[in-house]
Amino acid sequence: RIDKDRLWDSLTELGEVGAYHDEDTDLQGVRRLALTDEDIAGRELVMGWMREAGLALRRDRIGNVYARRAGEDDSLPPVLVGSHIDSVATAGRFDGCLGVLGGLEVVRTLDDNGISTRRPVEVAIFTEEEGVRFGTDMLGSAVAAGRIQLADARSQVDRDGVSVGAELDRHGLVGDVAVPIQPPHAYLECHIEQGPILAAGGKQIGVVRGVQAITWLELTIGGRAAHAGATPQHLRKNAGLAAAMITVHLNGMVESGDYGRLLATVGRQDNYPNLINIVPGNVLITVDLRNPDGEAMQRSIDDLQAYFAEVEETTGVTITSRTTARTPPVDFPEHMQDLVEKQATELGLTCDRITSGAGHDAGEIAALSPAGMIFVPGLYDGISHNPREYSTPEACADGINVLLRAVLELANS
Amino acid sequence: RIDKDRLWDSLTELGEVGAYHDEDTDLQGVRRLALTDEDIAGRELVMGWMREAGLALRRDRIGNVYARRAGEDDSLPPVLVGSHIDSVATAGRFDGCLGVLGGLEVVRTLDDNGISTRRPVEVAIFTEEEGVRFGTDMLGSAVAAGRIQLADARSQVDRDGVSVGAELDRHGLVGDVAVPIQPPHAYLECHIEQGPILAAGGKQIGVVRGVQAITWLELTIGGRAAHAGATPQHLRKNAGLAAAMITVHLNGMVESGDYGRLLATVGRQDNYPNLINIVPGNVLITVDLRNPDGEAMQRSIDDLQAYFAEVEETTGVTITSRTTARTPPVDFPEHMQDLVEKQATELGLTCDRITSGAGHDAGEIAALSPAGMIFVPGLYDGISHNPREYSTPEACADGINVLLRAVLELANS
Ligand SMILES: NC(=O)NCCC(=O)O
Ligand SMILES: NC(=O)NCCC(=O)O
Numbered sequence: 001r002i003d004k005d006r007l008w009d010s011l012t013e014l015g016e017v018g019a020y021h022d023e024d025t026d027l028q029g030v031r032r033l034a035l036t037d038e039d040i041a042g043r044e045l046v047m048g049w050m051r052e053a054g055l056a057l058r059r060d061r062i063g064n065v066y067a068r069r070a071g072e073d074d075s076l077p078p079v080l081v082g083s084h085i086d087s088v089a090t091a092g093r094f095d096g097c098l099g100v101l102g103g104l105e106v107v108r109t110l111d112d113n114g115i116s117t118r119r120p121v122e123v124a125i126f127t128e129e130e131g132v133r134f135g136t137d138m139l140g141s142a143v144a145a146g147r148i149q150l151a152d153a154r155s156q157v158d159r160d161g162v163s164v165g166a167e168l169d170r171h172g173l174v175g176d177v178a179v180p181i182q183p184p185h186a187y188l189e190c191h192i193e194q195g196p197i198l199a200a201g202g203k204q205i206g207v208v209r210g211v212q213a214i215t216w217l218e219l220t221i222g223g224r225a226a227h228a229g230a231t232p233q234h235l236r237k238n239a240g241l242a243a244a245m246i247t248v249h250l251n252g253m254v255e256s257g258d259y260g261r262l263l264a265t266v267g268r269q270d271n272y273p274n275l276i277n278i279v280p281g282n283v284l285i286t287v288d289l290r291n292p293d294g295e296a297m298q299r300s301i302d303d304l305q306a307y308f309a310e311v312e313e314t315t316g317v318t319i320t321s322r323t324t325a326r327t328p329p330v331d332f333p334e335h336m337q338d339l340v341e342k343q344a345t346e347l348g349l350t351c352d353r354i355t356s357g358a359g360h361d362a363g364e365i366a367a368l369s370p371a372g373m374i375f376v377p378g379l380y381d382g383i384s385h386n387p388r389e390y391s392t393p394e395a396c397a398d399g400i401n402v403l404l405r406a407v408l409e410l411a412n413s
Numbered sequence: 414r415i416d417k418d419r420l421w422d423s424l425t426e427l428g429e430v431g432a433y434h435d436e437d438t439d440l441q442g443v444r445r446l447a448l449t450d451e452d453i454a455g456r457e458l459v460m461g462w463m464r465e466a467g468l469a470l471r472r473d474r475i476g477n478v479y480a481r482r483a484g485e486d487d488s489l490p491p492v493l494v495g496s497h498i499d500s501v502a503t504a505g506r507f508d509g510c511l512g513v514l515g516g517l518e519v520v521r522t523l524d525d526n527g528i529s530t531r532r533p534v535e536v537a538i539f540t541e542e543e544g545v546r547f548g549t550d551m552l553g554s555a556v557a558a559g560r561i562q563l564a565d566a567r568s569q570v571d572r573d574g575v576s577v578g579a580e581l582d583r584h585g586l587v588g589d590v591a592v593p594i595q596p597p598h599a600y601l602e603c604h605i606e607q608g609p610i611l612a613a614g615g616k617q618i619g620v621v622r623g624v625q626a627i628t629w630l631e632l633t634i635g636g637r638a639a640h641a642g643a644t645p646q647h648l649r650k651n652a653g654l655a656a657a658m659i660t661v662h663l664n665g666m667v668e669s670g671d672y673g674r675l676l677a678t679v680g681r682q683d684n685y686p687n688l689i690n691i692v693p694g695n696v697l698i699t700v701d702l703r704n705p706d707g708e709a710m711q712r713s714i715d716d717l718q719a720y721f722a723e724v725e726e727t728t729g730v731t732i733t734s735r736t737t738a739r740t741p742p743v744d745f746p747e748h749m750q751d752l753v754e755k756q757a758t759e760l761g762l763t764c765d766r767i768t769s770g771a772g773h774d775a776g777e778i779a780a781l782s783p784a785g786m787i788f789v790p791g792l793y794d795g796i797s798h799n800p801r802e803y804s805t806p807e808a809c810a811d812g813i814n815v816l817l818r819a820v821l822e823l824a825n826s
Contacts, residue, residue: 288641
């Protein structure tokens with residue numbers, strides 16, 4: 001059994017790095033955007049703990065960290081566990097951190113009990129999982145898995161034009177592990193569910209079937225800034241109206257049911273010049289599409305593109321669409337799901353098999369080796385990407401106990 | 414006749430103050446938001462010219478400037494001319510500046526020709542006409558006219574929480590002229606049309622019938638920030654969707670024709686946290702409504718409020734609406750319109766009577782004394798609040814020649 005309090009204390013302490021007061025919720029939130037000074041401070045804290053636990057640390061070319069506990073046969077591919085510690089701008093303490101600190105807790109527990117394993121065990125911290133700073137989620141694990149080329153990842157820029165490469169260099173994060181990395185024996189990640197299913201069903205552990213498909217688009221809508229009072233309707237090229245039409249249309253697509261279990265979100269909107277009495281001249285919006293069904297995802301993208309043409313026609317704007325992230329649905333192997341379920345059941349925990357709504361590093365590493373995920377329930381309808389995100393100490397410990405047992409079984413096989 | 418080149422040179426020189434490169438149009442634009450250092454630099458330039466022309470300068474409590482040329486009977490109420498030199502963030506050189514520099518040009522022409530007038534002539538620069546920094550348009554002239562209380566105006570704040578009062582004090586702009594000001598004998602303002610009507614009709618001078626009603630609302634939409642991938646539709650409180658629904662609905666109201674000649678614009682939108690994979694938790698949008706018909710304006714506001722309730726119901730958000738500006742339709746007196754038309758006709762200029770789409774200081778001063786306006790055509794469909802805003806040197810001179818003659822007639826009556 002892992003040490004529940006030690007795990008909780010580490011989550012709490014890491015949650016202080018990049019803490020801010022969230023006005024919306026009047027709670028303390030976490031803001032550790034990837035490769036910012038706050039993210040690096042968080043890494044330093046965790047890497048310090050990893051070193052104290054006697055782990056050998058290496059980095060790969062995209063700054064992913066691998067902290068290794070030697071195996072009895074150290075030439076065997078390791079069992080890899082991990083997740084990320086970068087966060088969105090309005091985060092809670094659990095998203096990603098539970099997977100990394102849970103991996104550390106597994107290692108600490110093995111040490112406390114003098115347990116060695118046949119295979120090495122490695123704990124990974126992946127770079128820019130959230131994708132909100134540089135635009136592509138799971139960037140670090142996608143490079144590790146070979147889906148995204150290192151050069152492409154390095155050249156991505158944030159809103160201020162600062163590149164991934166420049167930030168990696170500035171912080172000295174480029175390591176000597178080549179990418180794609182050597183396939184591990186298996187990969188396991190424990191994560192807060194970030195959705196309502198487990199709590200609603202009263203289940204303690206989510207056995208994750210896979211991750212739904214994700215598509216991210218960045219739309220640049222070019223209209224014409226003009227006087228709001230003096231510009232008649234027929235002379236307007238209203239980029240804000242075009243953005244609104246797309247937002248409403250996307251919601252209609254979701255509610256139509258025509259695209260299976262499509263979810264669509266326009267999270268970001270930047271108007272220019274963004275003034276009360278000026279018809280918006282330029283608007284940037286982002287589109288986040290999710291679908292467990294890859295075919296329905298493609299159909300929704302095609303239909304959306306067709307709708308762009310309609311909006312251009314109606315409003316006179318021009319719409320430029322750039323795909324900033326695109327992952328297919330990922331199914332984790334049955335035997336990994338069964339492994340997780342078996343450990344949970346043996347611990348007397350109730351389970352449900354669910355598909356992840358969020359993207360995860362496990363979805364990328366699944367391209368290299370068998371991967372699986374363990375979800376723990378979140379309170380408040382599973383709200384996430386919000387300071388209200390919360391999982392109890394007991395739920396976190398349950399998840400990491402399942403992880404511990406699964407790691408032991410994999411590492412000794 | 415006024416000096417066309419001198420007028421043009423002054424417009425050009427003032428246009429260099431607060432100049433910036435506009436990426437959208439690849440043109441030089443003007444950015445002199447009210448009471449910023451750029452606005453003050455613009456005022457200093459113009460006030461220097463006013464002093465050189467021998468005018469006596471005074472300020473009122475809201476920082477409006479009155480530059481006086483004595484009359485033969487200096488105890489009579491003056492003929493007031495003027496406008497504003499503050500600008501939106503993406504402005505051209507004409508909006509407001511033509512009225513102020515045209516007033517100066519009138520005085521210079523009278524001096525050049527050794528002409529005295531029975532009544533004094535004053536040239537005004539009004540504070541924060543655009544309303545884009547502190548939220549209420551025609552703020553300075555509305556205080557001068559007594560529609561808005563000084564204390565209410567001073568307490569308005571910009572996006573950074575800086576108040577009008579603090580900026581007036583910082584720049585030492587609080588003068589000794591009490592507000593509301595003493596009614597002038599009459600008020601005249603020359604302005605670029607900012608719309609397409611004159612150019613489309615091939616007319617040289619717009620005789621302005623009046624100014625349409627303006628209503629500005631600031632909507633704060635409170636939803637709930639949540640994960641874009643893991644939050645099912647029924648648990649969303651999507652403030653961005655609510656904003657988009659309102660934007661699309663407003664456009665439908667305009668196109669329905671049910672509200673007369675309503676125009677509606679959502680110019681500003683600020684999402685929070687404004688990230689690709691987060692359902693917007695809070696959104697601020699502005700609504701700009703215009704209507705020549707006050708009754709139809711009121712009906713549109715009522716119906717919009719009713720729609721807010723519908724959006725709250727559908728999306729689960731809460732909508733808070735604040736009215737930041739509200740002016741009724743203003744009709745300029747027939748005799749002021751006739752005066753302008755007579756001068757234009759005597760100069761051989763073609764005219765059209767039109768209603769202003771934009772708000773103007775003349776609409777406020779009209780509450781104190783007979784007011785009138787002279788419009789000159791703008792090129793490119795009359796585009797304004799955009800660096801492409803342009804009126805030819807000839808068109809500007811035409812407008813100011815009409816102003817000169819009208820001022821002479823009023824000042825000698
Ligand atoms: N787990 C998580 O929040 N990942 C970020 C990528 C996504 O938006 O799904
Ligand atoms: N003339 C002008 O652009 N005034 C600003 C107020 C408005 O938006 O109409």
